[in-house]
Every structure is written in C-alpha cells, then in structure tokens.
Amino acid sequence: MCGIVGCIGVSNAKEVLLNGLSRLEYRGYDSAGVALVNNGDVIINKCQGKVGQLADSVKNVANTSTTGIGHTRWATHGVPSDVNAHPHQGHNKRFSLVHNGIIENHAALRERLEDQGINFTSQTDSEVLVCLIESIAAMSAVSGEEAVRLALNEVVGAYAIVVLDSEDPDQLVVARKSSPLVIGVSKDAYYVASDATPIVAYTKEVIYLEDNHMAVLAASKPPVIFSIDKATPKPPYIENLEMDLQSLEKAGYEHFMLKEIHEQPTSIADSLRGRLSGERALIKLGGIEQYENRMASARRIIIVACGTSWHAGLVAEYAFEQLAGISVEVEYASEFRYRQPIITSDDVVVAISQSGETADTLAALELAKSAGALVIGVCNVVGSSIARFTDAGVYTHAGPEISVASTKAFTAQVTVLTAMALRLAQINDHIKKDVVSQIRDQLLEIPGFVEQILKNTTQYEAIAKDLRDVRDVLYIGRGLSFPVALEGALKLKEISYIHAEGYAAGEMKHGPIALIDTDTPTIIIAPGDRHKDKTLSNLQEIKARQGRVLVVTNQADTSLKQQADWLIEVPPTHEVLTPLLTCIPIQLLAYYIARQKGCEIDQPRNLAKSVTVE
Numbered sequence: 001m002c003g004i005v006g007c008i009g010v011s012n013a014k015e016v017l018l019n020g021l022s023r024l025e026y027r028g029y030d031s032a033g034v035a036l037v038n039n040g041d042v043i044i045n046k047c048q049g050k051v052g053q054l055a056d057s058v059k060n061v062a063n064t065s066t067t068g069i070g071h072t073r074w075a076t077h078g079v080p081s082d083v084n085a086h087p088h089q090g091h092n093k094r095f096s097l098v099h100n101g102i103i104e105n106h107a108a109l110r111e112r113l114e115d116q117g118i119n120f121t122s123q124t125d126s127e128v129l130v131c132l133i134e135s136i137a138a139m140s141a142v143s144g145e146e147a148v149r150l151a152l153n154e155v156v157g158a159y160a161i162v163v164l165d166s167e168d169p170d171q172l173v174v175a176r177k178s179s180p181l182v183i184g185v186s187k188d189a190y191y192v193a194s195d196a197t198p199i200v201a202y203t204k205e206v207i208y209l210e211d212n213h214m215a216v217l218a219a220s221k222p223p224v225i226f227s228i229d230k231a232t233p234k235p236p237y238i239e240n241l242e243m244d245l246q247s248l249e250k251a252g253y254e255h256f257m258l259k260e261i262h263e264q265p266t267s268i269a270d271s272l273r274g275r276l277s278g279e280r281a282l283i284k285l286g287g288i289e290q291y292e293n294r295m296a297s298a299r300r301i302i303i304v305a306c307g308t309s310w311h312a313g314l315v316a317e318y319a320f321e322q323l324a325g326i327s328v329e330v331e332y333a334s335e336f337r338y339r340q341p342i343i344t345s346d347d348v349v350v351a352i353s354q355s356g357e358t359a360d361t362l363a364a365l366e367l368a369k370s371a372g373a374l375v376i377g378v379c380n381v382v383g384s385s386i387a388r389f390t391d392a393g394v395y396t397h398a399g400p401e402i403s404v405a406s407t408k409a410f411t412a413q414v415t416v417l418t419a420m421a422l423r424l425a426q427i428n429d430h431i432k433k434d435v436v437s438q439i440r441d442q443l444l445e446i447p448g449f450v451e452q453i454l455k456n457t458t459q460y461e462a463i464a465k466d467l468r469d470v471r472d473v474l475y476i477g478r479g480l481s482f483p484v485a486l487e488g489a490l491k492l493k494e495i496s497y498i499h500a501e502g503y504a505a506g507e508m509k510h511g512p513i514a515l516i517d518t519d520t521p522t523i524i525i526a527p528g529d530r531h532k533d534k535t536l537s538n539l540q541e542i543k544a545r546q547g548r549v550l551v552v553t554n555q556a557d558t559s560l561k562q563q564a565d566w567l568i569e570v571p572p573t574h575e576v577l578t579p580l581l582t583c584i585p586i587q588l589l590a591y592y593i594a595r596q597k598g599c600e601i602d603q604p605r606n607l608a609k610s611v612t613v614e
C-alpha cells in the first residue's frame with residue numbers, strides 16, 4: 001500500500017515520477033506528491049486526489065530536474081488531505097521523505113520530538129520519521145545517510161523510504177524493512193520504486209533491496225548498499241527484469257479488470273507452460289522439485305493467505321486432500337499469525353499471494369519458519385518479499401495484475417495449486433495413475449474452455465441490468481464451488497459496493513435463508529458434480545420463498561432451465577477443475593454490474609492492491 005518512486009541522473013525527473021506514480025496508483029490513490037530538485041533547491045508539490053490531479057498541478061513546473069521523489073498514498077495515519085500527502089519534510093526542511101508502511105512507535109517518537117520543540121504539520125507517522133532523521137542530523141555531526149540509518153534503528157514498524165537531503169541533493173538514500181523496494185540501474189541513472197512497473201520503461205537491470213537494508217544512490221557512481229543495523233556493506237546483486245511494457249497497458253480495454261479477465265486463456269496457459277505436458281505425462285514443478293517428497297509425506301499442509309488468494313487456498317484444500325490424500329488446513333494469515341498456532345517441523349506451510357508482499361501472509365510465514373516448518377510460496381510477482389523469504393516456491397506467471405480486484409491471479413493460483421496437488425498425487429500414489437493423467441489432460445484444456453466462455457459475454461450486460469439495483473446478493477455453492485461462491489461475493493462487493501455474502505450451500509438453512517425474499521437474489525454455483533442435486537434442493541427452497549436465482553452450471557437440464565431466473569453455462573470438465581470455469585462468469589457479472597453502476601472499477605473506493613499494512 002502506498003507507492004513510492006524516486007530517480008536520480010535522469011533527463012526529466014518530473015516525467016519519470018509522474019509516469020511511475022500512475023503505474024503505482026493501484027497501491028493507493030487518495031493523494032499524491034513529488035519533490036523535485038531544482039538548482040539545488042527541493043520543491044514539493046502535493047495534493048489530495050489522484051495522480052492525474054497532481055499532474056495538472058505540476059503542469060507549469062519546469063522539466064529540468066534530474067532528481068526527485070514521489071508518492072501515491074493509501075491513508076493510514078491521518079485523513080486524505082493536501083497536508084497529509086507525501087513527500088514530508090523535516091522541521092528545518094533539510095530532508096524530504098516518501099514512505100510506504102507504518103511506523104508503529106510514531107506516538108512515542110512524536111512526543112519526544114515535541115519535547116524538543118518540534119511542531120508537526122501533518123497527522124502522519126511519516127512526518128515523525130523525517131523529523132527524527134532531521135533531529136539526529138542536527139544534534140550529531142553525521143552524514144545525511146548516517147542520520148537516516150540511526151533514525152531507522154529507533155523505529156518500530158514497516159517501511160520503504162526514499163530520502164532527499166537538500167545538503168546533498170546529488171544522492172538518494174533508500175531503505176526498506178518489511179515493505180518492498182526495487183532499484184533500477186542504468187548507465188548514468190537510478191530509479192527506485194515499490195515495484196518494478198515504473199522502472200521497466202527505462203531499464204531491465206534491477207536490484208531487489210533486501211529486507212533491513214539501505215542504499216545510497218548517486219548518479220554515475222556504483223550503488224552503496226549496507227545493513228540498517230550495523231552498516232555492514234553488501235555487494236549489489238543486479239538481476240534481469242522479466243517484464244514487458246505492453247503487459248502494463250490497457251491494450252484497448254476500457255478497464256484493466258476486463259483486460260485481465262480476458263487474458264485468462266493466456267495466463268492459465270502460461271502458468272502451466274513447461275510444467276504440464278499431455279504427451280509426455282509430465283507434471284514438473286521445478287521450483288519445488290527438491291522438496292516435493294517432503295511435501296507429499298507432510299503430516300499436514302497449512303495454507304496461509306488473504307482475500308482472493310485465501311479462496312484459491314480453499315480450492316487447493318479440496319485438490320490436495322482429494323487427489324494427494326494430504327490433510328490441509330487453510331488459514332487467514334491475519335488470524336494465524338496472532339493465534340499462537342501449533343506448528344511443527346513436520347508441517348509444510350504454503351503461502352499464496354499475488355503480490356508476494358502481503359504483510360500478514362509474510363508474518364505468518366516468518367512464524368512458520370521459526371517453528372521449523374518448510375515454507376513454500378505460490379506468488380505472482382517475481383522477486384517479491386514472500387518469493388524471496390520462502391524455502392522454495394512456484395511462480396504463477398499470470399503477468400502483472402493492475403486491477404485492484406484480482407481475477408487472472410486467482411485462476412493462475414488455482415491452476416498451479418491443482419498441478420501441485422496432481423504432482424503430489426503422483427508421488428503418493430493416492431489415486432490411480434490414469435485418473436491423474438486424465439485430470440492433467442483436462443487441465444491443459446482449460447485455457448480453451450475459458451476462451452469459449454469469454455467469447456460470449458452478451459448475456460452479462462442484460463443480467464447486470466436486472467441486478468444492478470439490488471441491495472444484497474447471496475452466493476452459494478458446495479464442495480469446490482463453495483470457494484467460488486466466496487470469491488463471487490468478494491468480487492461483487494469490492495467493485496460494485498453491493499453487499500454480497502458467500503455461503504456453503506449446506507449452511508443456507510442454518511441462518512442465511514432468512515434473508516431470502518423477492519429483493520435478494522441468490523447466485524448458485526452448481527456444476528454437474530456429486531453435490532449438484534443437493535445444491536439444487538437449495539434452489540427449490542429459495543424459489544419456495546419467492547427468491548430469484550441465477551445458476552452457473554456445466555450441466556443445464558430441462559428442469560434447471562425452467563427453474564432458474566438466469567442461467568449461465570460453462571463447458572463440462574473434471575469436478576476438481578470446475579472452479580477454473582465457474583469463476584469466470586462471476587468475475588464478468590461483477591464487472592458488468594459495477595460498470596452499469598458507474599463505479600471506479602480498477603480502483604475501488606477505500607481499497608488498494610498489495611496490502612503491506614497489517
């Protein structure tokens with residue numbers, strides 16, 4: 001959450017920062033700002049609102065700066081406002097800082113600094129940090145970067161920061177702890193950002209700054225990297241970025257979400273590439289090869305994740321148990337980490353995360369690793385914190401997901417986790433080999449089936465028109481369709497602001513059925529699996545109470561056609577793979593409803609992608 005950028009040694013810093021901030025806007029969009037060095041002076045422009053508003057306000061600022069820092073905010077401490085927007089400056093205006101993360105001991109530090117006579121202008125924890133840096137620099141004869149290091153040693157919390165020192169405007173000081181930071185390296189310039197998306201336009205050479213490390217970057221000089229605690233030097237490790245600029249554009253789609261929904265035939269195929277082959281009966285997950293026997297013989301697999309990734313974990317629970325015979329627990333990372341869970345060295349903990357930066361998921365992994373468990377990652381963003389922290393892992397290769405509401409990352413996660421379950425099933429011999437082969441072959445057909453579903457999207461506009469004004473929607477499903485129901489409800493509420501609940505269909509009569517009336521429609525996920533008849537009994541119960549139902553199925557018989565108010569059909573496939581198809585209509589439905597309501601689809605209110613706060 002919050003996006004930070006910085007650059008030094010470039011020909012037009014204003015442009016680099018504004019372009020970078022619009023790439024990072026998915027991380028927060030309630031205010032934005034830049035600090036530019038002009039003839040040795042640091043000039044700050046910041047305002048409440050989106051990056052577009054900032055761009056308007058700096059229209060007349062000269063394009064001559066070669067150095068600057070920028071920020072797009074998702075408010076934590078203090079309301080979205082001009083004053084609370086970053087960059088923040090110290091009380092003597094020597095240092096300017098942009099910050100992503102939370103300074104947990106900001107109140108105590110603020111009190112201490114106020115006792116020194118320092119007055120704050122904002123409500124933010126970030127201003128406390130920059131004033132602390134400035135106070136240390138004023139009281140001791142240390143360099144600017146040493147003042148930053150000493151200040152960070154007093155800070156409790158998470159941060160990625162970029163600092164400009166007006167007494168040394170030819171360098172940027174950057175640091176990170178539990179929040180991501182990437183440094184782009186080109187011949188005469190450096191770029192810094194919360195992720196690689198603002199950097200790829202300028203260079204493909206990057207340094208993923210390690211946790212608890214900082215760097216001093218001066219144009220045309222090698223980067224100086226060292227640890228925050230003891231200033232121990234660290235040689236830079238430059239990696240090659242595998243990302244292309246095209247994948248960051250809307251490519252003619254009205255929204256990134258629609259583009260990403262339509263990319264799923266490709267992204268699912270990409271997540272299988274080189275891992276599954278029908279012809280050679282191959283299931284090869286190189287990233288975990290070394291650990292797959294340990295995974296297959298694990299006492300249990302604990303899956304930790306948040307939000308949509310947690311729903312992918314619920315799908316994986318069925319796949320791992322059903323196919324590989326391994327007991328699975330799926331945990332909200334945010335609960336698991338605080339529950340003093342019993343973890344042993346016989347456990348395998350699998351973290352699922354699109355961004356690879358979710359603070360709670362990372363903290364859950366740290367807990368698991370400290371208890372001796374093997375920790376495995378299923379991440380989309382290459383080089384992300386979770387990907388680097390885990391013992392081993394598998395990338396989902398869905399490509400950059402820009403829309404805040406996750407779609408293609410979910411299907412890529414489910415695909416990779418299903419492949420993982422199949423591989424463990426091969427090792428465990430839990431189900432017959434020909435069943436493994438049959439599912440593997442059908443998994444390879446999924447991209448084509450998704451393409452079929454996406455070819456016919458006309459009916460969604462009409463259904464969306466019928467549903468756009470409802471206040472509440474229930475989603476129900478059994479077995480593997482239960483996580484799809486949860487995911488459907490999450491998608492609808494996050495982008496259309498319609499209240500939606502996902503339930504296990506069997507739970508209907510234990511409470512939720514009380515909500516059914518003519519105004520509350522139910523979306524039933526009912527593929528033709530062993531649960532279908534039971535789920536359709538729920539349909540009868542809903543109809544008997546004048547409820548309207550939309551059914552998503554791959555087996556539409558006459559009676560279903562007669563009873564459903566709306567029916568969406570997807571191609572038939574193996575039961576274990578049905579979530580990969582039934583989730584597509586629920587993504588489209590949420591999209592078209594939100595669109596008809598005129599909602600800000602890619603950047604829904606109050607939300608941000610990459611949740612780096614607890």
Ligand code: F6R
Nearest residue numbers: 307308309353354355358405406
């Ligand atoms: C919903 C959504 C979120 C994320 C959650 C975890 O559409 O995107 O619920 O799934 O914040 O994020 P990652 O997967 O990055 O750990």
